[in-house]
Amino acid sequence: xxxxxxxxxxxxxxxxxxxxxxxxxxxxxxxxxxxxxxxxxxxxxxxxxxxxxxxxxxxxxxxxxxxxxxxxxxxxxxxxxxxxxxxxxxxxxxxxxxxxxxxxxxxxxxxxxxxxxxxxxxxxxxxxxxxxxxxxxxxxxxxxxxxxxxxxxxxxxxxxxxxxxxxxxxxxxxxxxxxxxxxxxxxxxxxxxxxxxxxxxxxxxxxxxxxxxxxxxxxxxxxxxxxxxxxxxxxxxxxxxxxxxxxxxxxxxxxxxx
Amino acid sequence: xxxxxxxxxxxxxxxxxxxxxxxxxxxxxxxxxxxxxxxxxxxxxxxxxxxxxxxxxxxxxxxxxxxxxxxxxxxxxxxxxxxxxxxxxxxxxxxxxxxxxxxxxxxxxxxxxxxxxxxxxxxxxxxxxxxxxxxxxxxxxxxxxxxxxxxxxxxxxxxxxxxxxxxxxxxxxxxxxxxxxxxxxxxxxxxxxxxxxxxxxxxxxxxxxxxxxxxxxxxxxxxxxxxxxxxxxxxxxxxxxxxxxxxxxxxxxxxxxxxxxxxxxxxxxxxxxxxxxxxxxxxxxxxxxxxxxxxxxxxxxxxxxxxxxxxxxxxxxxxxxxxxxxxxxxxxxxxxxxxxxxxxxxxxxxxxxxxxxxxxx
Numbered sequence: 001x002x003x004x005x006x007x008x009x010x011x012x013x014x015x016x017x018x019x020x021x022x023x024x025x026x027x028x029x030x031x032x033x034x035x036x037x038x039x040x041x042x043x044x045x046x047x048x049x050x051x052x053x054x055x056x057x058x059x060x061x062x063x064x065x066x067x068x069x070x071x072x073x074x075x076x077x078x079x080x081x082x083x084x085x086x087x088x089x090x091x092x093x094x095x096x097x098x099x100x101x102x103x104x105x106x107x108x109x110x111x112x113x114x115x116x117x118x119x120x121x122x123x124x125x126x127x128x129x130x131x132x133x134x135x136x137x138x139x140x141x142x143x144x145x146x147x148x149x150x151x152x153x154x155x156x157x158x159x160x161x162x163x164x165x166x167x168x169x170x171x172x173x174x175x176x177x178x179x180x181x182x183x184x185x186x187x188x189x190x191x192x193x194x195x196x197x198x199x200x201x202x203x204x205x206x207x208x209x210x211x212x213x214x215x216x217x218x219x220x221x222x223x224x225x226x227x228x229x230x231x232x233x234x235x236x237x238x239x240x241x242x243x244x245x246x247x248x249x250x251x252x253x254x255x256x257x258x
Numbered sequence: 259x260x261x262x263x264x265x266x267x268x269x270x271x272x273x274x275x276x277x278x279x280x281x282x283x284x285x286x287x288x289x290x291x292x293x294x295x296x297x298x299x300x301x302x303x304x305x306x307x308x309x310x311x312x313x314x315x316x317x318x319x320x321x322x323x324x325x326x327x328x329x330x331x332x333x334x335x336x337x338x339x340x341x342x343x344x345x346x347x348x349x350x351x352x353x354x355x356x357x358x359x360x361x362x363x364x365x366x367x368x369x370x371x372x373x374x375x376x377x378x379x380x381x382x383x384x385x386x387x388x389x390x391x392x393x394x395x396x397x398x399x400x401x402x403x404x405x406x407x408x409x410x411x412x413x414x415x416x417x418x419x420x421x422x423x424x425x426x427x428x429x430x431x432x433x434x435x436x437x438x439x440x441x442x443x444x445x446x447x448x449x450x451x452x453x454x455x456x457x458x459x460x461x462x463x464x465x466x467x468x469x470x471x472x473x474x475x476x477x478x479x480x481x482x483x484x485x486x487x488x489x490x491x492x493x494x495x496x497x498x499x500x501x502x503x504x505x506x507x508x509x510x511x512x513x514x515x516x517x518x519x520x521x522x523x524x525x526x527x528x529x530x531x532x533x534x535x536x537x538x539x540x541x542x543x544x545x546x547x548x549x550x551x552x553x554x555x556x557x558x559x560x561x562x563x564x565x566x567x568x569x570x571x572x573x574x575x576x577x578x579x580x581x582x583x584x585x586x587x588x589x590x591x592x593x594x595x596x597x598x599x600x601x602x603x604x605x606x607x608x609x610x611x612x613x614x615x616x617x618x619x
Contacts, residue, residue, distance in 0.1 A: 085512025095503040099525040109511030
């Protein structure tokens with residue numbers, strides 16, 4: 001079910017501005033990969049290019065190739081909605097749909113893509129909420145608005161919503177940056193659990209988090225403002241945090257970054 | 259001593275004393291009453307005006323007095339705060355007064371003819387000496403004309419706004435937006451003239467053996483022209499307020515763009531869209547000029563908006579207000595009251611309907 005992602009020489013542009021330069025990496029199935037680096041270094045841009053979410057902005061384009069199990073997602077005959085069904089995404093700020101209840105939020109991806117049978121939707125809702133460690137907290141108020149939950153619960157609701165459509169890959173863009181330590185822990189536990197089924201790529205500013213949850217870590221950086229971001233080093237998380245090859249990586253993770 | 263303490267005359271409190279005296283509410287009322295008495299005394303005493311001037315002077319004196327007294331007791335910053343608050347409340351009252359006056363005048367003068375005859379009969383065969391006669395035909399006309407205009411303008415306007423917000427990029431969208439803005443400024447009489455020259459004089463003869471004819475539908479067309487820009491602009495603003503991350507959240511689930519718009523964006527913006535539509539409907543219901551030119555203003559009941567002249571409430575008010583009959587003004591007032599009531603009921607109903615769909619209760 002989980003799939004392998006291979007990026008080769010991916011460069012991303014917003015108009016004439018080059019945001020990332022020639023990033024290549026291979027993400028194995030059923031692993032957690034963390035992307036770290038200073039703000040503005042292009043890690044979110046790279047993450048968003050994996051499910052073509054950057055295309056929401058006008059004039060955004062990509063060079064190079066991104067394949068998911070040998071299929072290039074940027075081939076001209078690829079349907080962008082199909083890519084996004086395969087590669088789900090959790091955002092920095094929880095974004096439950098405000099007009100929908102908790103239940104409707106979880107099944108939104110199924111319902112809006114044409115699943116009508118109530119029993120199937122009910123099962124999917126319960127399973128996704130259980131997987132997201134949220135079921136016990138919300139099972140008695142499924143018809144209440146999703147926006148009425150706390151920040152951490154909303155974020156788990158968004159994760160439940162994402163895994164309800166059973167993607168192959170889950171992208172997480174700083175999913176814990178707006179959450180307190182307890183909610184963060186809940187989501188990290190959840191990521192370990194989801195690792196059995198999904199390939200997970202997470203962008204984070206929290207290096208302890210990267211060290212705790214990920215199997216592999218990629219370090220992005222820029223030389224100066226206006227330059228494109230580069231992938232400086234990509235290796236096993238343990239190696240990155242104990243014995244990095246690049247001096248820049250070491251400076252960054254030890255807090256000596258200029 | 260900090261820079262702020264030394265240089266700001268507003269600061270009366272010191273690090274050792276964060277308390278300051280408060281103006282007693284009784285004193286506040288006292289200043290108000292005193293100012294009012296002085297104002298009225300001046301107005302009547304010098305014979306320069308009646309109670310209106312007295313009250314206006316009273317408010318001014320109150321503001322000045324409050325500033326002086328509160329300034330002594332509470333310090334300058336607190337006094338300024340009080341004065342601005344009082345000013346804002348006065349402005350609010352001033353803004354509501356005309357509205358209250360309009361409603362009161364309508365109700366007090368319109369209640370005379372608020373009877374079954376008014377809502378049950380038309381002006382057919384009603385002469386200058388007949389005290390009865392009603393606006394049944396005009397109510398039908400208004401409801402049909404505004405209803406048809408809404409049916410045409412809402413889908414067009416909302417779809418146009420969706421295009422501008424979600425799809426429109428480049429020169430074409432800019433041009434469309436520019437012309438929508440231009441259309442907002444079209445005087446209603448011009449919309450009426452346009453429909454008169456285009457629909458009534460050129461198109462309608464095709465359907466009527468070569469003879470031009472007035473119709474309720476022609477009025478609907480004119481009202482549509484007037485409603486469209488309002489609906490496009492207000493819907494556009496509301497759609498722009500829907501946060502981008504909500505759209506991205508739906509895209510990330512593999513939901514196609516059109517379905518995201520239909521099931522996520524529009525429901526989120528719905529209450530605002532309904533408000534915009536109701537503003538347009540209210541404006542259209544009150545329009546007289548375009549209807550005057552193209553509807554025909556018949557005195558008899560005509561249910562068919564496509565054939566023969568129709569009346570409308572605003573046009574009815576206009577005609578009755580200028581009529582020579584001594585019974586006409588009462589009919590005009592009641593018709594005006596009815597028009598306001600219809601718009602009010604429609605607005606409240608639309609708001610309730612829009613709220614029922616959303617979860618926020």
